[in-house]
Amino acid sequence: MAHKPSVLFVCVHNAGRSQMAAALLGRMAGDRIEVRSAGTEPAEEVNPVAIAAMAELGIDMAAATPKILAADAVRTSDVVITMGCGDACPYFPGVSYRDWKLPDPAGQPLATVRAIRDDIANRVRALVAELLPTATTT
Secondary structure, eight states: OOSOOEEEEEESSSSSHHHHHHHHHHHHHGGGSEEEEEESSOOSSOOHHHHHHHHTTTOOOTTOOOOBOOHHHHHTOSEEEEESOGGGSOOOTTOEEEEOOOOOOTTOOHHHHHHHHHHHHHHHHHHHHHHSTTOOOO
């Protein structure tokens, strides 16, 4: 991709998986990839256990807020990664869609959310390597 790639992470509540994925991609790619997240039915707040799990990595998500999925965000993304929202995401030709099958961290203990976070981190590392093949990630 000659332009700056854009990635949109989508889950139902935009309170756990998609927020963690966006924060991890932002950390790993910096400003080299445009990162967004949204939900088909956004929650009132980000999952506090997800915030705690990310804080363990030095990533502050305390100010993050769930956002509603807008068709324009999908249309203007190069890659849309869904996480448990099924067919609720609109389809646009030219957009690469991927579905990451991940457990929902809602109501889960910190140890379980850590495992989900680490799974997401591994997937995000692979995504960065794909979108920015000459980049190194931490």
